[in-house]
Amino acid sequence: MDGEVVWRIGERIVRGAAGSVTGNHYDRNYDVVHLDPDRSLAIVADGMGAGEGSAAAGRLAVETFARECGGPSPAALRAAVDQVHFAVRQEARTLRGLTGCTLTALTAAPDGSVRIVQLGDSRAYRLRAGLLELLTVDHTLAWLGLIHGWYAATDARAHADGYRLTRYAGHPDHPDPDVLDVPLRAGDRLLLCTDGVSGQLDYETLTRLLAAPTPVPALLDATLTAGGHDNATALVLTVT
Template identity: 55%
Template sequence: MELRTAGWTAGGRLVTATAGSVVGNRYPENYDVLHLDTVRPLAVVADGMGDGPGSTAAGRTAVEVFVRQTAAVTGPAALRAAVAAVQRAVREAGRGIDGLTGCTLTAFISGGEAVSGRESDSGRGSDSGRGSGSGGESDHAGGAWIVQLGDSRAYRLRDGVLELLTTDHTAAWLGVLNGWYAPDSREAWIGRHRLTRYAGHPGMPEPDLLNVSLRPGDRFLLCTDGVSDQLDDRVLAGALTGRAAVPELLEATLTAGGADNATAVLIDVS
């Protein structure tokens, strides 16, 4: 189990993060890609689609390009432009690769800087990228942005209540939301892994962007579906309210069967 830590200031708050990932029992390697920045408040999670070379190429490309493209700015227009650059890069990376090249992309990003003496462990995606970005936008009200493309999720625990902040971009989510079929139906089960938006999609869909405030005591969780599919919301709520750490969450996914790669980032605000 690889663990990374980082500390930043954002909106006048101290923000600390811990992240980790496990392979699980289904796949021989990890197709999740994790970035925890050493310089600024930025955490990114990508989950490759499938278990082939296209999955590996998509996740690595998406994270590298997003980190580079957001190095200078974090406003909504710049974030959309960064994800558009990710889309183009992932599609280009898939040229010549048999099968699908695609991945999810979920990020927590804010203006700010690293706290002296805290930095993430070395490893894939741990170094901060630098790029030109676009525009000159600043963060809204000193909060943070959640960027979402796919079904890796972002949760927030505030005042003892766990909320799912993101929407799964899946056929199952659309079907249940629009009443096409019941949540426990066979159609919903089949559709839960049919992504309607992802990095590498031929239609280049835009991400969801959510601006959130940062309050002392807030706790954010970014995770791939290897966490959210194996640990239901009641289990997650109990674990996060009890101040469970990343190793405990990831160990719980293994206890639940380890049916997928699982990656989690816990972000605490004080």
């Protein structure tokens, strides 16, 4: 476990926990997770590729977003992401292999809901009354291909296009992130995770483990049991 926090968001108490495992494929962990103890801010990033550039992209993106996130308004969140783009691109000039990273972050909104800002394919889910919902979309060619019917999910092209991100932190075109409002209800569980979790655990497993008394270690252990083919990071928020 990388940390646990307790926040008050509107009338709700939100308890957060996060953790990450390297898995069996890579010799180091290129995921980065931040769970702020002093304010309601949670961030997950996943470096693209492997090597020092991948690690630096995720680390720099998380550090920059945490520093530049000056408020929960959509404009402020987009401005913080723009600073992330700039910082990662600047670093790319001096560090070989730096390409970019996913970025999925959550912060409290003034009305007691939360706002999620996202680039890439690190996902956000909500478990409510036994129903697990995917709140975000994957910014990949595979997602577009499946939505538009270019091929079936089992097609080899879908697997290959899953690695081709259409939006990410550090993209030369500085694409805008998705920003969405998520109301909170007592009993909700929110999950932010990298594709090492969502790509290795099926819907039924995610639903069952997210409902467990200690979901973070359960989810991470399950990714290792599934083969540990990728770094895996899970950040869970429980609403009461």
